Amino acid sequence: MAQLNFGGSVENVVTRDEFPLSKAQEVLKNETVAIIGYGVQGPGQALNQKDNGINVIVGQRKSSKTWDKAVADGFVPGETLFEIEEALERGTIICYLLSDAAQIELWPTVKKHLTPGKALYFSHGFGITFNEQTGIVPPADVDVFLVAPKGSGTSLRRMFLQGRGLNSSYAIFQDATGKAYDRVVALGIAVGSGYLFETDFKKEVYSDLTGERGTLMGCIQGIFAAQYDVLRTNGHSPSEAFNETVEELTQSLMPLVAENGMDWMYANCSTTAQRGALDWWKKFRDATKPVFEELYNSVATGKESQRSIDSNSQPDYREKLDAELAELRESELWRAGKTVRSLRPENQPAEKEIEA
Numbered sequence: 001m002a003q004l005n006f007g008g009s010v011e012n013v014v015t016r017d018e019f020p021l022s023k024a025q026e027v028l029k030n031e032t033v034a035i036i037g038y039g040v041q042g043p044g045q046a047l048n049q050k051d052n053g054i055n056v057i058v059g060q061r062k063s064s065k066t067w068d069k070a071v072a073d074g075f076v077p078g079e080t081l082f083e084i085e086e087a088l089e090r091g092t093i094i095c096y097l098l099s100d101a102a103q104i105e106l107w108p109t110v111k112k113h114l115t116p117g118k119a120l121y122f123s124h125g126f127g128i129t130f131n132e133q134t135g136i137v138p139p140a141d142v143d144v145f146l147v148a149p150k151g152s153g154t155s156l157r158r159m160f161l162q163g164r165g166l167n168s169s170y171a172i173f174q175d176a177t178g179k180a181y182d183r184v185v186a187l188g189i190a191v192g193s194g195y196l197f198e199t200d201f202k203k204e205v206y207s208d209l210t211g212e213r214g215t216l217m218g219c220i221q222g223i224f225a226a227q228y229d230v231l232r233t234n235g236h237s238p239s240e241a242f243n244e245t246v247e248e249l250t251q252s253l254m255p256l257v258a259e260n261g262m263d264w265m266y267a268n269c270s271t272t273a274q275r276g277a278l279d280w281w282k283k284f285r286d287a288t289k290p291v292f293e294e295l296y297n298s299v300a301t302g303k304e305s306q307r308s309i310d311s312n313s314q315p316d317y318r319e320k321l322d323a324e325l326a327e328l329r330e331s332e333l334w335r336a337g338k339t340v341r342s343l344r345p346e347n348q349p350a351e352k353e354i355e356a
């Protein structure tokens, strides 16, 4: 366990140095890891574990499209792919990777198979933290922990295949066997985490629900739309408005922030831009901070989790989500973006071979 200084606070971090894959394989060698749910996190975590030599099986509804996806990904019905209840029976570590809303419905079935010494694994603190809303209260004689990749399951898999790793948080809610730490860290490494930082179930879900409604997804779409609309209202073309709002950020500036921080990105822009950005960022901070405080309160009081449960438990939740995603896709901003993306050199058709 490394102790690193994060801006003045010392935190525990597990890196691959002190917990290499070989140690994770040793810890998990007598375990059967059952991945229940094959949506976004399920495939990433199952395939990375499979490639890392872990004894992993998948549990899904046979009638579902994701059963077929698991087969296409190489999981074999009756050998490494089972109906949910059989996977629960076979698994010694149950990875509960259904959607957070779906976890509620299936919980009575899962609980039946949590026999003493097994482990219940999540990738989100949602079900346990909001147990008054979810009803998810595990038996006392099983380990309960989480590994929450800080990113999409799609990126988890892509980065694994590139030899990289997404960072994840980990937390232990219940250590019935005395092995919970080794089990959770081994799983964190096996699913493809680059390193693991320590949290607890409540902190993970409060921060995650805030982040995805805030800078990671909700807020960023909001400020993109706001700036784009102001530019368009003032006569700028769709391409100019999109380039100045999104394309330059994703293609040029954010990679610089990712590489070496915000000040470095600023320093690699004009002094005109630096002066302006340094003058305006606090105004945007002050204007949005009240919204973030309202958001955090909505998370902490359980309003956001209840909203998610009510909405995503509806039979037609997927259709409704897809309809709202289509609204985004069909907006002028993102239709302009589709054309801008098509112009990227890497998206141009291969040059015709010039005939000799």
Ligand SMILES: NC(=O)C1=CN([C@@H]2O[C@H](COP(=O)(O)OP(=O)(O)OC[C@H]3O[C@@H](n4cnc5c(N)ncnc54)[C@H](O)[C@@H]3O)[C@@H](O)[C@H]2O)C=CC1
Pocket: 037, 038, 039, 040, 041, 042, 061, 064, 066, 096, 097, 098, 099, 100, 102, 105, 106, 123, 124, 126, 148, 149, 150, 151, 152, 153, 154
């Ligand atoms: N999507 C992501 O990349 C991330 C997800 N997480 C967490 O990982 C867990 C899984 O998330 P996702 O993979 O996004 O889930 P998801 O929303 O993709 O759903 C996973 C699977 O649950 C199945 N499902 C839905 N309703 C069901 C039902 N009633 N009965 C049986 N199966 C049902 C879906 O068909 C899907 O295959 C959640 O706790 C989530 O918060 C954590 C980090 C990132």
Ligand SMILES: CC(=O)[C@](C)(O)C(=O)O
Pocket: 149, 150, 151, 152, 153, 208, 212, 216
């Ligand atoms: C990808 C991720 O970390 C999110 C946004 O929290 C999620 O998908 O729930």
Ligand SMILES: [Mg+2]
Pocket: 149, 150, 151, 208, 212
């Ligand atoms: Mg997240």
Ligand SMILES: [Mg+2]
Pocket: 208, 209, 212
């Ligand atoms: Mg999330």
